[in-house]
Amino acid sequence: MTTHSCIALIPLRGGSKSIPMKNIRPLGGQPLCAWVLRAAVACPLIDAVYVSTDCDAIRRTVQDLGLGVRLIDRPAELATDEASTESVMLHCMQQLPFERLVTIQATSPLLTAQHLQQALEQFDAEELDTMLSAVRTKRFFWYDDGTPINYDPLHRPRRQNFPGTLMENGAFYITQRAMLQSRRCRLGGKIGIFEMPEHTAVEIDEPQDWEAVSRLLRASHSA
Template identity: 40%
Template sequence: MKQIGFIPLRKGSKGIPNKNKRKMVGRPLFTWVLGEAIFSNLDEVVVYTDDEAVIEFIAKEYHWTNKVTAKLRSKESASDTASTEFAMLEYCESISYNFESFCLLQATSPFTRRDDINTCLEKLQDNYDSAITVVNTHRFLWGKDGKPLNYDPQKRPRRQDFDGLLIENGAVYTTTKESLESTKNRLGSKVAVVEMPEESLQEIDSETDWTIVEQLLIERQKRDKRSDKITHFVLDVDGVFTDGTITYTKDGEHTKKFDMRDGMGLEILRQFDIKVMIMTSENSALVAKRMEKLKIEHVFLGVKDKFTLLNEIVLNEGITLSNVAYIGDDVNDLTNICSVGWSLIPNNATDIVKSNADVVLSKNSGAGAIREACQFIMNYNKRF
């Protein structure tokens, strides 16, 4: 049974410019739901966009999976007046409804998790033709006429005695092929509801909303952290191995400076069966050469969505994030720093990662920070 995920994206955003591509906790906003969709029970995930930069990004970033494709949508379906259903039906007709289940995912709902997607898909096997995600709110609602909508003010209930109301949060919608073809709508006649946490009700329409959602995501990732024996050490490069500076000639990148002591620390870790991996957003021949010299086999260059790739590594290695130590220095490392078992950062890292890391090292990048991190890992693992 083919299950398709569908993420519609548009270039334009009136409230927050370039909202879908803007970095939320260090990664493009739309990659929060895309990453979860990749690891869900969906068979295919389609990003439907009028932004050719997004199409190029997806082709480069997710080459390690055959599950994700990006399709160019028509100008008509990406206009300000076009509905989401218009885009859905345009795509479905282009593939002759070649699926059994269709899952609409909203790029602006970063709290969506793979379990939410899977639960909505499962509902379609339970005699429902569609499912939506909701939030149970215990707010008391009023109409403009000054009349209460969902309670009696004379018998004001306590929160624990109030069932509340289920409110659509706009995150996940699933429907069967038959229902979508007949109703031309994301919802059919028999709808299941799937509850998500209250924080997922927060919309992102202003800069204030953005700040609130970003902080909620950071706190969620840190709340989910667990620390077990460290089996894998993942490192950024620029601002970690190096002091963050490079020299250029007219022919391009020229030199980077590395600390020999860092290499010794990593060699010692490998002697204790700790797997060392490199994950950097830069695609540098100099970095590749240096890692070859250090005999580091697992080197990932040009990675922009580091958290999704880290999840793929964890899955393939048969470990959890709790077994990972990570060292980075800037905002593009932030989600990993908030999520792994132990996060360490050089003393001269940016303030945003300093305020969220587990350990701020005494040494600067390119001046012994990695060597110090290796010693921390060795000391920590002694308890196991």
């Protein structure tokens, strides 16, 4: 089997309590998962795209898209609410030879092929072991005990002078195979951050997120 320089993995399990069958529910005229699958397939630096799933309906939906996405059968024990994304990544590693793994979340449909290409170019340029995607927020954060997290109240900065804080947006992670093998974690070693636009902070986890993302997709396609 050919060892790919870079593959993409999209975990799509059938179970979802907050939004039933969320991963294939229509959003903007196509299944939710189609947005990130199209982005991954269109990225020239990704050699092959795989979906890991335990669900026949998801398999059929992915195949019907006609994108050439390949399927990995996910064992039932890796499709529970308690199963970690790392467990799915490690299962993929056992099945396939690759050097870098881009793990993409279907709940981030605002991800584009350009984001992925720029991230992989940065990954190589900075000689990273792992990378996460993030957005910059200029909000002030506090711990429950009243301790400030990211600023000094005695020297409260103006927004235009405040660098802000980077927050994971969960869109994707890039992991060198050797790092995944040794750490069994998506992040470790020399970690880099790919900064995405502020509007990509939205993830679809609850029903109220659905309409918010729908509006953003309509706005981006009408611009």
